[in-house]
Amino acid sequence: MRPRLLLLALGTFAVGTDSMVMAGILGRVARDLDVGVPAAGQMVTVFALSYAVLAPVLATLSARWPRRRALLAGMAVFTVANALSALAPDYAFLLATRVLAAAGAALYTPTATAAATLLVPPERRGSAVATVYGGMTVATALGVPLGTYVGRSDWRLTMWLVVVLGALALTGLALLLRGLPTSTGAPGAAGGSGTARAPRLGERLRPLRDARVTGAAGTTFLFFLTINVVYIYLATAVRPATGGDAGRLTLVMFATGLASVAGSWLGGRAVDRLGARTVLLSGGAALVLAFAALPWLGRTMPGALTYAVAAPLAGWIVAVALAHRMASLDPANAPLLLSLNSSALYLGVAAAGGAGSLSLTVLGARWFPLTSALLALAALGLVAATTRRGGGTAVVDTAAPAARTPHKVTR
Structure with missing residues (x-):
């Protein structure tokens, strides 16, 4: 296997x-x-x-x-x-x-x-x-x-x-x-003999009628918009440090990748101990600081590498908490909710391309990361408005790495 x-x-x-x-x-x-x-x-x-x-x-x-x-x-x-x-x-x-x-x-x-x-x-x-x-x-x-x-x-x-x-x-x-x-009973699958009807598109989108789901999806969208406004144009943001050298840029990207893996691993453990709301608020605050500091950190290689570790680490911790939060809303339908979370994620990335382009044009290569700092503040406000202290549900085993074991999650 x-x-x-x-x-x-x-x-x-x-x-x-x-x-x-x-x-x-x-x-x-x-x-x-x-x-x-x-x-x-x-x-x-x-x-x-x-x-x-x-x-x-x-x-x-x-x-x-x-x-x-x-x-x-x-x-x-x-x-x-x-x-x-x-x-x-x-x-x-x-x-x-x-x-x-x-x-x-x-x-x-x-x-x-x-x-x-x-x-x-x-x-x-x-x-x-x-x-x-x-x-x-x-x-x-x-x-x-x-x-x-x-x-x-x-x-x-x-x-x-x-x-x-x-x-x-x-x-x-x-x-x-x-x-x-x-x-078992997969319709139309080779070897399957069941007759269950496959869900229609409207049925897949029906959970969006729940205000809690739309709030969670909106938070995912805004966080990934925030993160990718800078990530898509990271080579431009750190060009003063790399001097356009491919080897130096590769080192920055490698540090970013390692921090992303570490953040993904730490995210689940942080949610276990602290709850999704606390992780989202603390991780979001770390992102605000990282984006606000990038216009200065991006001037030197040590500064660029510091950002390349700090921002992805916080970002992936937040990403895991976002998935936990979404799955906790209705554990029985967690796979479907997580698919909506994934769509919100990619919509955020899509919007970041245009938002980053506009920000780069208006603010210039050095200062455009400040747009992400402001967006991260807005994301923090949305988290505070759409989550509550205390309470939670246990997330059962689902088809997503962020919800594969029981967790206590704050909604």
């Missing part, structure tokens, strides 16, 4: 690298395609917005497919799209390929998460899902700095790296994922 989980994780590693490595190559893309850095940053916006919109739609359209078919289709589309990105003759064509890549990622990632739970006994499902999601976390530590370094002379080499990763995952899944078990 373990090799097949690792293959699923290789696919999410490719997706994570593709979605996050753009921060390290925007300058080269801009120069090659003769556009400004803010315009190049819209690649991230287009990918994230497409993912957020297409994920629930594709989940509905493919609900009756065998999971193996959905996995192979998603990874094939993702891989081909990145090959087209590498060959893009102009900016418009590149943006179109990012939509196609997002469609493949939006089909693959949720399906891989569900497939992981079928490859292990029920008592190990949380660990299985953590393994698959771990591919995306490891991408921040290894894939992003590797992609940044590979693309130091030509950004298209970075895209070919993603193609290789996708092709390896696709080949492995095609060869080794035969006979994938199906969930």
